[in-house]
Amino acid sequence: MAIPSVSLHPPSDLLLLQLCNNIHEVRQLHAKFLVSGLINHHPVVPRRLIQAYVATSHVEPAISIFETSIHSPDAFLYNTIIRGLINDSSPDRAILFYKKLLLEGTVIPDNFTHTFVLKACSHLQEDEAVSVGRQVHCWVIKAGGELGSYVHSSLTHLYATLGFMDEAEHVLGESFEENVDAVNAIISGYCRCGRVDEARAKFEGMTDRNVASWSAMITGYTRNEMDLEALSLFQDMSVSDPELIPNESMVVSLLTACGRLGALPQGRWIHKYIERAGMKISTNVSTALIDMYAKCGNIQCSYEIFQHIASRDRDIVLWGTIISGLAKHGQAAKSLELFDEMIGHGIQPNGVIFTAVLSACNHSGLIEKGQECFNQMAKVFRIVPSIEHYGCMVDMLARAGRLAEAEELIASMPEKANSVIWGAFLSSCRMHNDVRRGSWAFQRLMEVEPLSGDRWKLGELMFGNAGRKMEATKIRKLMHETEIETTVGRSFIEVAGVVHEFVAGDIMHNKAEEIYRMCRSIHRTMRKSFMNMTS
DNA sequence: GTAGGGTTAG
Numbered sequence: 001m002a003i004p005s006v007s008l009h010p011p012s013d014l015l016l017l018q019l020c021n022n023i024h025e026v027r028q029l030h031a032k033f034l035v036s037g038l039i040n041h042h043p044v045v046p047r048r049l050i051q052a053y054v055a056t057s058h059v060e061p062a063i064s065i066f067e068t069s070i071h072s073p074d075a076f077l078y079n080t081i082i083r084g085l086i087n088d089s090s091p092d093r094a095i096l097f098y099k100k101l102l103l104e105g106t107v108i109p110d111n112f113t114h115t116f117v118l119k120a121c122s123h124l125q126e127d128e129a130v131s132v133g134r135q136v137h138c139w140v141i142k143a144g145g146e147l148g149s150y151v152h153s154s155l156t157h158l159y160a161t162l163g164f165m166d167e168a169e170h171v172l173g174e175s176f177e178e179n180v181d182a183v184n185a186i187i188s189g190y191c192r193c194g195r196v197d198e199a200r201a202k203f204e205g206m207t208d209r210n211v212a213s214w215s216a217m218i219t220g221y222t223r224n225e226m227d228l229e230a231l232s233l234f235q236d237m238s239v240s241d242p243e244l245i246p247n248e249s250m251v252v253s254l255l256t257a258c259g260r261l262g263a264l265p266q267g268r269w270i271h272k273y274i275e276r277a278g279m280k281i282s283t284n285v286s287t288a289l290i291d292m293y294a295k296c297g298n299i300q301c302s303y304e305i306f307q308h309i310a311s312r313d314r315d316i317v318l319w320g321t322i323i324s325g326l327a328k329h330g331q332a333a334k335s336l337e338l339f340d341e342m343i344g345h346g347i348q349p350n351g352v353i354f355t356a357v358l359s360a361c362n363h364s365g366l367i368e369k370g371q372e373c374f375n376q377m378a379k380v381f382r383i384v385p386s387i388e389h390y391g392c393m394v395d396m397l398a399r400a401g402r403l404a405e406a407e408e409l410i411a412s413m414p415e416k417a418n419s420v421i422w423g424a425f426l427s428s429c430r431m432h433n434d435v436r437r438g439s440w441a442f443q444r445l446m447e448v449e450p451l452s453g454d455r456w457k458l459g460e461l462m463f464g465n466a467g468r469k470m471e472a473t474k475i476r477k478l479m480h481e482t483e484i485e486t487t488v489g490r491s492f493i494e495v496a497g498v499v500h501e502f503v504a505g506d507i508m509h510n511k512a513e514e515i516y517r518m519c520r521s522i523h524r525t526m527r528k529s530f531m532n533m534t535s
Numbered sequence: 536g537t538a539g540g541g542t543t544a545g
Contacts, residue, residue: 051536079537112537119539150538157540184540212540219541249541256543287543320544327545355545388545 017048026052030061039069046070050077054084072106079112082120091120095132102135111148114139118154126162133158137167140174153181160189184212191220209241215250227257231266245277248285255288259295267292283309287318294325303334311345320353327360335360336369351383358392362399370396387413391421398428403437419449423458430462438462439471453479453486 013029020026030049033039039046046069053062059081066073066081078101085094098117101107109117114136121129136155152175159168168189172182183206190199203209203217214237221230234254237244246254251274258267271289274281281289286309293301306322319342326335339357343349349357354377361370374393377383390413397406406425410417422445429438442459449455456479463471478484 076536083537110537115538148538154539181540188540210540215541222542247541252542284541284543291543315543317542317544322544324544350544352545359545386545392545 014042014044014048017052020052020056023053023056023058026056026058039065047077050080054080054087057084057087059084059088059090075101075107075110075113078107078109079116082113082116086116086120086123089123091123092128094120095124095128098132109139111151114151115154118151118158121158122161129158129162130164133162137171140171149175149177149179149181152179153185156182157185157189160185161192163189163193165189165193165195178207180206180208180210180213184210184216187213188216188220191216191223194224196220196224196226211244211247211250214244215247215253218250219253222253222257225260227261230254230257231261231263245279246274248279248282251279251285252288255285255292259288259292262296264293264296264298267296283313283315283318286313287321290318290325291321294321294328299325299329299331314342314345314347316342316347316350316353319347320356323353324356324359327356327363330363332360332364332366336366349377349381349383351386351389354383355386355388355392358389358396362392362396365396365400367396367400367402387415387418387421390417391424394421395424395428398425399431401428401432403429403432403434407437417444417448419445419452419455422448423455426455426458426462430458430465433466435462435466435468438466451484453484456484457486 013032017026017029020029026049029052030039033045033049039049046065050062050065050070053059053065062084063081066077070077078097082094082097085091085097095117098109098113098120101109101113117132118136121132124132133155136151140151140155152171156168156171156179159165159171165186168186172179172186175182183202187199187202190196190202199217199220203213206213214233218230218233218237221227221233230253234246234250237246251270254270255267258264258270271292274285279285286305290302290305293299293305302322302325306318309318319338323335323338323342326332326338336357339349339353342353354373357373358370361367361373370393374385374389377385377389390409394406394409394417397403397409403425406428410421410425422441426438426441426445429435429441438459439462442455442462445455445459456475460472460475460479463469463475
C-alpha cells in the first residue's frame with residue numbers, strides 16, 4: 001500500500017493539533033491520523049499526539065502511543081510522559097518510566113528529566129524516594145557541576161524534605177555558585193525537624209535572599225510555635241527590603257502566629273497590608289484570616305469574611321474553620337446551620353468537622369443533637385469515630401449527669417481511654433457527687449497519667465466533697481510528699497492596651513469590676529458595628 | 536519545546 005502523498009508535507013492537521021484545547025478535538029485528529037495511516041508514517045505525528053494528550057491531561061492514550069508508535073524515544077518524549085504522569089498523580093508510574101529510560105541506556109536524561117523525577121519522589125514512600133534521589137545524585141556527581149541549578153535545588157529540596165540534612169548540605173556544596181533556592185530548601189528542612197537555630201544560621205549567612213528565603217524562615221518559626229519570632233522577622237523584612245511583597249505561605253504563617261498569640265491588632269494590620277498590596281486573597285488566605293479573627297475573639301469578622309467567599313471557593317478546611325470558630329464562641333446554632341449548609345453544597349464532612357460539630361453541641365448542652373451527629377457520623381458518612389469524638393461525647397453525657405451512659409460509651413470504645421477522657425469523666429463525677437464511679441475513674445486516670453498534680457487535686461476535691469475525708473487526706477499527703485505541682489488556669493484580657501491577668505475562679509482582681517464594665521461596653525460597640533457591616 | 540518553594544480546621 002502506498003504511503004499517502006500528504007506525508008511528504010506536514011499536514012495542516014498537525015498544526016491544528018497544537019491548537020487543540022480539549023480532549024475531543026485531540027481524539028478526532030487522532031482518528032484521522034489512524035485512518036490515513038500517517039500515525040506510523042510521519043515521524044512527527046505520534047510526538048505531537050503525545051504532547052496534545054498530555055496537554056489536555058490525558059496521559060493514558062499518550063502512553064499507548066508512546067509504546068506502540070515510538071521506536072526510538074528521546075529525552076523530551078520521556079519527559080513529556082513523566083510530567084503527564086506526575087500531573088495525573090501517578091508518581092510511582094512516572095518513576096517506572098524513569099527506570100525504563102535508565103535500563104534501555106540509549107537515552108541520556110537531561111535537566112528536565114531529573115527535575116520531574118525529583119518532583120515525583122516527593123510523593124513517594126520515604127525509602128523509595130531516597131533510593132531514586134540517590135540515583136539522580138549519581139548523575140549530578142557524574143555531570144560535575146554542569147547540571148542546572150534547578151536540579152541542584154530540587155535534589156536539595158528532596159533530601160531536606162525527607163530530613164536527610166547531611167545529604168542536602170552535601171548536594172549544596174556540589175554546586176559552583178550560590179543557589180538561593182537550594183539554601184531556602186535547607187532552611188525549611190532544618191525548621192521541619194526542629195533545628196531552628198541552624199536554619200537561622202543559614203539564613204544569616206546568605207548573601208542574596210529572595211521572598212522564599214524570608215518565607216521559609218518565617219514559616220519555620222510558626223511551625224515550631226515560635227510565633228513572636230515569626231512576627232519579628234517579618235518586621236525585619238519590611239525594614240530591610242520594603243519592596244518585597246510577601247507570598248501566600250508567609251501571609252498564612254503570619255496570620256497563624258497572630259491567632260495563636262491572640263494578637264488582634266497585628267492580625268488586622270496584616271489583613272490591611274495584604275489588601276493594600278493588592279495580593280489576591282486565595283481560599284487559603286481567607287481560611288487563615290477567618291481562623292485568626294476567631295482565635296482573637298472577633299468571630300463577627302470571621303463570619304463576615306466567610307460570607308464574602310463564593311460557595312465554589314469554599315473547601316472543607318474553610319468550612320471547618322468557621323464551624324469550629326462559631327462552636328468555640330458558643331454559637332452552636334449557627335455552627336450547626338453551617339454544617340448543614342456545607343453538606344447541602346455536596347461537601348463530604350470528615351472527622352475534624354465532626355469534632356467541631358460535637359464540641360458545639362457539647363458547649364451548648366445539645367445532647368440529643370450531639371448523639372444524632374455522633375450516630376450519623378458512622379452510619380451515613382462512614383467515618384470511624386476517633387478518640388477525640390468519644391471524648392466529646394463522654395464529656396457531653398457526663399456533664400449532663402448521665403454518668404451511666406458515659407461509662408457505657410467508654411467501655412464500648414475500640415481503643416483504651418486516654419487521660420482527657422478519664423479527666424472529663426472524673427470532673428463530672430465530682431460535679432454530680434458520684435464517688436463510686438469517680439473513684440473508679442480516678443484509679444484509671446492514675447494509670448494513664450500518674451504525674452499530673454491537677455488530676456490528683458481533682459481526686460482530692462471529689463473525695464473531700466463527698467465526705468470521704470480519709471481518701472482526700474491521703475491524696476493531699478501524697479501530693480505534699482512527692483511535691484507534685486498543680487497548674488493554675490490563667491486568662492489574659494487586654495483593655496485599652498493594658499494586659500490584665502485573671503486566675504481561674506479569681507474574682508478578687510482589683511480591677512475586676514472595671515474590666516467587666518468595659519467588656520460589656522466593648523461588646524455593645526462590637527455588636528453595633530457588626531450590624532452596620534451586615535446591613 | 537518541558538521547570539517548584541509552603542500553609543490552613545479539633
